[in-house]
Amino acid sequence: MPKQAPEERKSNFDEVALGYSEEQALAEASRCLGCKNPRCVKGCPVGVDIPGFIGLVKERRYVEAARRIKETNSLPAVCGRVCPQESQCQMSCVLGVKGQPVAIGRLERYAADYERSSGAQGPARTTRGGGRVAVVGSGPSGLTVAAELQKKGHQADVYESLHAAGGVLMYGIPEFRLPKDIVQAEIEYVKGLGVNLHLDSTVGRLLTVGELLRAGYDAVFIGSGAGLPHFLRVPGENLKGVYSANEFLIRTNLMKAYRFPEYRTPITVGRSVAVIGGGNVAMDSARCALRLGGEKVYIVYRRGKGELPARLEEAENAEEEGVEFMYQTNPVRFIGDDRGYVTRMECVRMELGEPDASGRRSPSPIKGSEFLLDVDTVIVAIGQSPNPIIQQTTDGLEATRWGTIVVDEETMATSISGVYAGGDVVSGAATVISAMGAGKAAAASIHNYIEKRGQSAT
Amino acid sequence: MYQVTEKRDVPPNIKMFKVRAPAVSRKAAPGQFVIVRTDERGERIPITIAGAEPEEDTVTVYFAEVGASTRDLGRLGEGDGILNFSGPLGNAIPVKGYGEVLCVAGGVFQGVNLYLAKALRGEGNRVTCVQVAKGMDHLFLVDEAREACDESYAVVDDDEGGGLKGLVARLLDEKKMSRVFTFGPVPMQRAVAELASARGVPSSVNLYPVMVDGTGMCGACRVTVGGATRFACIDGPEFDGASVDFDELTSRLRYYTPQEKIAMVLNERGVI
Numbered sequence: 001m002p003k004q005a006p007e008e009r010k011s012n013f014d015e016v017a018l019g020y021s022e023e024q025a026l027a028e029a030s031r032c033l034g035c036k037n038p039r040c041v042k043g044c045p046v047g048v049d050i051p052g053f054i055g056l057v058k059e060r061r062y063v064e065a066a067r068r069i070k071e072t073n074s075l076p077a078v079c080g081r082v083c084p085q086e087s088q089c090q091m092s093c094v095l096g097v098k099g100q101p102v103a104i105g106r107l108e109r110y111a112a113d114y115e116r117s118s119g120a121q122g123p124a125r126t127t128r129g130g131g132r133v134a135v136v137g138s139g140p141s142g143l144t145v146a147a148e149l150q151k152k153g154h155q156a157d158v159y160e161s162l163h164a165a166g167g168v169l170m171y172g173i174p175e176f177r178l179p180k181d182i183v184q185a186e187i188e189y190v191k192g193l194g195v196n197l198h199l200d201s202t203v204g205r206l207l208t209v210g211e212l213l214r215a216g217y218d219a220v221f222i223g224s225g226a227g228l229p230h231f232l233r234v235p236g237e238n239l240k241g242v243y244s245a246n247e248f249l250i251r252t253n254l255m256k257a258y259r260f261p262e263y264r265t266p267i268t269v270g271r272s273v274a275v276i277g278g279g280n281v282a283m284d285s286a287r288c289a290l291r292l293g294g295e296k297v298y299i300v301y302r303r304g305k306g307e308l309p310a311r312l313e314e315a316e317n318a319e320e321e322g323v324e325f326m327y328q329t330n331p332v333r334f335i336g337d338d339r340g341y342v343t344r345m346e347c348v349r350m351e352l353g354e355p356d357a358s359g360r361r362s363p364s365p366i367k368g369s370e371f372l373l374d375v376d377t378v379i380v381a382i383g384q385s386p387n388p389i390i391q392q393t394t395d396g397l398e399a400t401r402w403g404t405i406v407v408d409e410e411t412m413a414t415s416i417s418g419v420y421a422g423g424d425v426v427s428g429a430a431t432v433i434s435a436m437g438a439g440k441a442a443a444a445s446i447h448n449y450i451e452k453r454g455q456s457a458t
Numbered sequence: 459m460y461q462v463t464e465k466r467d468v469p470p471n472i473k474m475f476k477v478r479a480p481a482v483s484r485k486a487a488p489g490q491f492v493i494v495r496t497d498e499r500g501e502r503i504p505i506t507i508a509g510a511e512p513e514e515d516t517v518t519v520y521f522a523e524v525g526a527s528t529r530d531l532g533r534l535g536e537g538d539g540i541l542n543f544s545g546p547l548g549n550a551i552p553v554k555g556y557g558e559v560l561c562v563a564g565g566v567f568q569g570v571n572l573y574l575a576k577a578l579r580g581e582g583n584r585v586t587c588v589q590v591a592k593g594m595d596h597l598f599l600v601d602e603a604r605e606a607c608d609e610s611y612a613v614v615d616d617d618e619g620g621g622l623k624g625l626v627a628r629l630l631d632e633k634k635m636s637r638v639f640t641f642g643p644v645p646m647q648r649a650v651a652e653l654a655s656a657r658g659v660p661s662s663v664n665l666y667p668v669m670v671d672g673t674g675m676c677g678a679c680r681v682t683v684g685g686a687t688r689f690a691c692i693d694g695p696e697f698d699g700a701s702v703d704f705d706e707l708t709s710r711l712r713y714y715t716p717q718e719k720i721a722m723v724l725n726e727r728g729v730i
């Protein structure tokens with residue numbers, strides 16, 4: 001797929017991957033065998049009708065192709081861009097056994113982008129008198145639950161604490177990977193189904209889950225995500241210049257700090273930037289730091305290249321743009337100047353031992369290998385756990401000691417009757433499409449729950 | 459949009475807004491705050507709730523125009539709309555029967571303090587209130603405080619709190635205070651907390667570090683309390699005054715001073 005050249009893209013926030021031309025899309029679609037028993041579909045957590053939509057692309061019926069995808073996936077332009085297809089639908093494609101699998105994600109993106117730019121009208125609003133459901137959080141899980149319930153004839157009201165809907169799609173994943181107007185266009189589609197969206201509404205503060213149920217909602221879905229940033233807990237971490245990845249990305253993406261001072265939210269990026277961690281969040285932070293003027297941007301990761309949790313494609317993009325990788329290295333403390341700004345970071349080299357519970361080799365520090373690195377900005381990207389407000393303010397809601405909400409894996413039902421949960425708040429930080437898969441499962445069981453209640457009431 | 463239904467100027471650079479936000483007005487409690495965004499380009503500005511009028515669907519706030527964002531907000535007039543007004547956020551201060559309490563407020567926080575003082579009095583506490591400002595003409599809500607509290611004092615002082623310290627020390631020595639509550643600039647709150655700690659009186663300070671989301675997602679608001687990192691937006695803003703690392707808080711509050719100066723100059727010149 002065509003991309004902006006690294007030299008050019010590392011100084012702008014425009015989308016890196018440019019998308020297929022029509023010829024490219026048709027050529028790729030023609031490779032699909034249209035299997036009778038498609039293995040690819042089993043690899044997709046929401047079960048998109050892959051041969052079906054690709055068949056429509058072959059016939060140049062792009063709007064219908066997008067509609068076919070939307071029967072099961074309300075956010076195709078997003079998923080086509082950010083799904084880890086190589087480990088999901090594409091990994092299961094039969095063509096992948098001997099050669100290249102069909103580029104399903106790129107075709108999904110092509111169809112969705114075509115439909116959006118064609119200005120085709122969305123489906124009519126559904127207004128059947130079903131139940132009423134409150135959805136907490138407007139990330140991929142919440143949006144999916146809302147859209148699916150709406151299609152089944154219920155009224156879904158989404159409550160979002162931020163001033164924009166979309167969850168990580170808006171505040172976390174950078175513009176150059178997932179343009180925000182595309183996210184908003186997909187949210188418009190979901191709103192078009194009749195979903196009410198209430199922004200500025202933090203559940204647990206403005207309204208509790210209990211109050212929502214008492215206010216007449218038949219059920220509540222919690223999709224509040226995993227947004228609480230972890231820190232390293234080493235000395236000097238509260239120096240100025242040390243950010244959590246979430247803060248750095250929220251300032252950059254949601255608040256558009258790259259356009260300061262026209263946009264009022266400031267951000268600081270020095271010459272030398274160290275990003276701690278090796279996942280997608282670390283790659284996104286490093287690539288944002290480059291675009292914000294960082295001259296040297298390091299990824300400091302405690303394991304080796306083979307263990308990087310980031311998608312290979314994203315690590316390669318970062319490398320092409322000039323991000324430097326320091327493997328088997330871990331910070332032990334941060335050192336500041338007399339005004340409290342970070343200036344240096346003490347690191348230690350790590351050796352890799354036996355595989356741990358996660359199957360990756362566990363790192364341990366090599367004594368005496370400490371060294372100093374000059375840094376003006378540090379971004380800590382070592383993971384997140386669930387947002388805690390709802391767990392703290394909902395009596396009787398069972399959670400693990402990591403803060404994830406406990407659910408029945410099939411129905412997504414929590415310990416409170418009528419309350420369901422899914423996405424990162426249940427699984428811990430995962431993927432867009434797995435959050436959507438959970439949303440889909442929850443919508444199905446919420447539908448059953450409401451139907452049953454209706455029957456027992458009459 | 460959230461409409462500004464009433465606006466008042468308070469010297470030197472403070473604005474009082476009443477804002478129509480029905481759901482917030484029904485839920486707000488002393489110690490909680492809102493996050494306000496003036497328009498599409500705006501910063502998320504945290505402001506403490508200084509009153510809620512559910513019968514009028516409004517929430518009252520006082521804010522000082524100190525930088526570009528608060529100036530943008532201050533330019534709005536009665537009838538204008540604020541793009542975002544999210545709250546109530548943070549924990550409410552527990553309002554219960556403490557006995558004899560002291561409420562000390564500096565600068566822009568007089569309304570916030572009075573909101574708490576009234577609630578405390580409603581629970582049967584005996585409330586003494588101290589108001590401090592940098593100049594005579596910068597004191598406000600003085601009559602209201604006199605009416606609402608059992609005892610009230612107004613003093614003129616700088617941030618370091620020379621005269622304030624004497625008064626607070628005297629009040630703490632004369633009366634058996636069960637608890638001290640304080641809102642205001644960091645040096646002032648720190649001074650009050652130290653006076654209280656020296657006399658074994660528990661103090662509640664209210665911390666206003668730099669914030670972005672206000673819901674526990676960014677960690678910008680982290681403060682060190684009792685040796686542990688806490689997030690002021692979800693664990694606070696109220697903390698035990700004896701345990702707070704005020705030096706770190708002061709330093710972190712100056713994080714963006716260079717950028718803010720640029721924004722302020724451009725804003726004054728009408729460039730942004």
Ligand SMILES: Cc1cc2nc3c(=O)[nH]c(=O)nc-3n(C[C@H](O)[C@H](O)[C@H](O)COP(=O)(O)OP(=O)(O)OC[C@H]3O[C@@H](n4cnc5c(N)ncnc54)[C@H](O)[C@@H]3O)c2cc1C
Pocket residue numbers: 082083084136137138139140141142159160161162165166167168169172173174201202203204223224225226227249280281284387389390422423424425429430431432433435
């Ligand atoms: C930087 C970054 C890059 C990523 N890149 C990828 C990628 O390339 N591909 C991929 O598949 N996945 C990626 N992920 C992971 C993916 O984004 C998440 O797994 C997914 O967004 C989870 O969806 P969710 O609906 O569970 O929660 P979220 O997207 O986190 O949404 C939760 C929403 O709930 C709101 N909320 C929280 N608490 C409350 C409350 N009390 N009241 C009201 N609203 C509340 C939040 O503000 C938020 O909007 C990335 C994540 C990050 C952080």
Ligand SMILES: Cc1cc2nc3c(=O)[nH]c(=O)nc-3n(C[C@H](O)[C@H](O)[C@H](O)COP(=O)(O)OP(=O)(O)OC[C@H]3O[C@@H](n4cnc5c(N)ncnc54)[C@H](O)[C@@H]3O)c2cc1C
Pocket residue numbers: 491501503504505506507520521522523524525526527528529566567570665666667668669695711712713715718719721722
């Ligand atoms: C929970 C909370 C509650 C608050 N309540 C109120 C309130 O009721 N009334 C009110 O006037 N202000 C309040 N503040 C402070 C207010 O949010 C800031 O003054 C405002 O964000 C400054 O924005 P600005 O762009 O106009 O100024 P900036 O250009 O950002 O700053 C101008 C000057 O103010 C200082 N400053 C910046 N942020 C803060 C801060 N958080 N606290 C103290 N000084 C700061 C800067 O160091 C700088 O010197 C509160 C802050 C928090 C976190």
Ligand code: SF4
Pocket residue numbers: 043044045046047048050073079080083085088089090104105108433
């Ligand atoms: S939604 Fe994701 S996993 Fe499913 S088919 Fe599309 S790209 Fe593949």
Ligand code: SF4
Pocket residue numbers: 031032033034035038039040041050051092093094095102104
């Ligand atoms: S498995 Fe591959 S070839 Fe078969 S239908 Fe799916 S995408 Fe097409």
Ligand code: FES
Pocket residue numbers: 668669670671672673674675676677678679680689690691692
């Ligand atoms: S303001 Fe972001 S975590 Fe507190």
